[in-house]
Amino acid sequence: MSGLLIRDAEVDGRRCSVRVRGGRVEELGAAAVRAPGEEEIDAAGGALLPGLTDHHLHLFAVAAAISSVRCGPPDVRDRPALRTALHRAVPDRHGWVRGIGYDERVAGSLDATGLDALRADVPVRVQHRSGALWVLNSLAGERAGLAHGRHPGIERDDTGRPTGRLWRADDWLRARLPKAPAPSLAEVGRRLAGYGITAVTDATPRLTPDSVGRLAEEARGGHLPQRLLLLGAPLGTPPTARPEPGPWKIVLADSGLPDFTGLVEEIGAAHRRGRPVAVHTVTAVSLALLLAALEEAGVLPGDRIEHAAVVPAEAVSVVRRLGLSVVTQPGFLADRGDAFLDGTPPHEHADLYRCASFLRAGVPVALSSDAPYGPLDPWSVIRAATTRRVPGGRTANPAERLTAAEALAAYLAPPHSPGARPPQLVPGVAADLVLLAVPPAEALSDPSADLVRLTVIGGRVRYRRS
Known part of the structure; x- marks a missing residue:
């Protein structure tokens, strides 16, 4: 095809035709004539939007999760169901079983002994729903050399024996697992396109050169x-590299907070290289x-807070004064x-996943998934931001609700500017587009991924609803 003509779409409140050629929007007008070789699509009044960005995943x-055993709600809700899921799991080519999404409500605080009681005949590792904890059964602990491990995240009992629980020790564990190639991102890319997502920010911290290279291969292929924007790209990565380096990712894990001086120095090191921090x-x-x-290190335009799960009211004005943006996940x-709600003191309930109070204060807010630890579907996150309803039916601080339009806009900003105003569809902009099956007002009244009809990235159709 020499181009694409989307006829009768609603763009910024008006019905028009949009011509795409050479990877960019070439023309918007009330009437357009199909050129030879050009594909024509009748939008029938459906909304044509800038493509969505997932600003943190x-x-x-995500790719590994697709082939892993689900170990938490809604798939697994109690100990017998978890035992059944683990025994039905087919071990990988190295004989291991990998589980994800574990929640204490299923079978309590799981450790090696508890996991052995569920499945002990093969090495099993299960990741907590938060992504911060891995639990290994005894056979997996032996294979990984857990007893002699030196990582500070290896939890030990009073006798010094490992419990099978590893806190934020992904790199240590990965180095001791059987060697396997990184999973293909083809299915991930397909699912993202089906949601209308045309850009993503990978938030994995401290990516190795091999991981960056593998991501580049998946993108080129x-x-x-x-x-693609990478928060974990090494600090020495040139700004012209592909994939692009984004702000430098720093993890403040409450299981082991850094000392103040060390944190100030790390922020300063990133800033000196022209990298904001996330x-x-x-x-x-x-x-x-x-x-x-x-306050001590100084700020750089583009500095951002990831998650902001608990934010006291008095902190909102400080975030605004420092010029920070917030990338948060009300989908949780x-x-x-x-x-x-049950695990947070009642006086902190008003501080959970603030959204509206940031917007009212003038703080740029972007929404994201944190997949695979949160739901990948942006439309479910948009719904969550508007209702703030938890599975049991309660509402988590309704004062923090966004309108559907605000929640959608928080997905439309480009990767480098989370929370900025959505880009306008005008001639010359990159043709990263999502066409919905209905007009904007109807889509906002009931946000759903089922409304995504067409996704275009760089002028190429990457998803078409059959």
Whole structure:
């Protein structure tokens, strides 16, 4: 095809035709004549939008999750169901079983002994729903050399014996697992395109050169057609590299917070290389540490807070004054908000996953999935941001609700500018587009991935609803 003509689409409140050629929007007008060799699509009044951006996810983890055993709600809700799921699982070519999404509501605080009781005949590793914890059964612990491990995240009992629980020790564990190639991102790219997502930001921290190279191969090969920004690209990565380096990812894990001086130095090191920082914080304590460190180190345009799961009211004005943006995930509320409400002191309920209060204060807010730890579907996240309803039926601080239009806009900003105003569809812009089956007002009244009819990335159709 020499181009694409989308006829009778609603763009910014008006019905028009949009011509795409050479990877860009070439023309918008009330009437257009189909050129030879040009594909024509009748939008029938459906909304034509800039493509969506998922501003925080973990691509290889999403790919791995697709072939892993689900170990938590809604698929698994109790110990017998977990035992059945693990025994039905087919071990990989190295004989291991990999589980994901575990939640304490299923079978309590799982350790090696508890996992042995569920399945002990093959090495099993199960990841907690938060992504911060792996639990190994005894055979897996032996294969990984857990007893002699030196990583600070290896949990031990009073006698010094490993419990089978590893906190934020992904790199250590990965180095001790049987060697396997990184999973293909083809299915991930396909699913993202089906949601209307045309750009993604991989938030995996401290990517190795091999991982960056593998991501580049997947992008070049078309398996991942989305535009790609990497928070974990090594600090020395030139800004012209492909995939592009984004802000430098720093994780403030409450299981082991860095000392203040070290955090200030890391922020400064990133800033000196022209890299803003993207800092993971999920508690009020870690947020206070970050804000104090930024006051000391100084800020750089593009500095951002990842998650902002708990934000005291008095911190909102500080975030605004420092010029930070926030990338947050209200989809967690719809996915497992009962656990957040039950596990958080009542006086902090108003501080959970703030959205509206940031917007009212003038803080740029972007929404994202944190997949595979949160739901990948952006339309479910948009719904969660508007209702803030948890699975049990309660509402988590309704004052923080966004309108559907605000929630959608929080997915439309480009990767480098989370929370910025959505780009306008005008001649000359990159043809990263999503066509919905209905007009905007109807789509906003009931957001759903089922409404995505066509996704175009760089002028090429990457998804077409059959």
